[in-house]
Amino acid sequence: MSSKARRHTHKYHQVRVGSDNVWACALPYCSHYMPAHMSNMVPGKASICWSCNEEFILDPVNMKMEKPICSECSLIKSIADGNPELKHEDDTNKSHVEPITKNKLLDLFKE
Ligand SMILES: [Zn+2]
Numbered sequence: 001m002s003s004k005a006r007r008h009t010h011k012y013h014q015v016r017v018g019s020d021n022v023w024a025c026a027l028p029y030c031s032h033y034m035p036a037h038m039s040n041m042v043p044g045k046a047s048i049c050w051s052c053n054e055e056f057i058l059d060p061v062n063m064k065m066e067k068p069i070c071s072e073c074s075l076i077k078s079i080a081d082g083n084p085e086l087k088h089e090d091d092t093n094k095s096h097v098e099p100i101t102k103n104k105l106l107d108l109f110k111e
């Protein structure tokens with residue numbers, strides 16, 4: 001055994017370094033972190049949930065948390081809070097109300 005470093009899934013959390021938020025592993029025997037210019041590498045990485053300690057995959061939604069938790073825990077949490085935050089997904093889901101275009105107006109009068 002040449003190395004003390006154990007193979008593990010990093011437990012990512014955000015730490016403030018200067019003016020940057022850096023994703024770092026919180027485990028005591030690990031000094032892994034993602035430099036700010038590499039933070040686009042973080043989504044899709046496995047991390048350990050800060051609530052249930054199970055492995056889950058980081059994505060742009062759970063990365064809004066300083067200490068990300070898995071989707072199950074965030075669901076439980078939002079129910080417990082009586083304040084579901086699932087509505088944040090609205091952005092992807094905007095209603096496509098088309099303004100009436102000139103052509104459409106002309107169509108109306110065609111017949
Ligand atoms: Zn680690």
Ligand SMILES: [Zn+2]
Nearest residue numbers: 049052070073
């Ligand atoms: Zn969890």
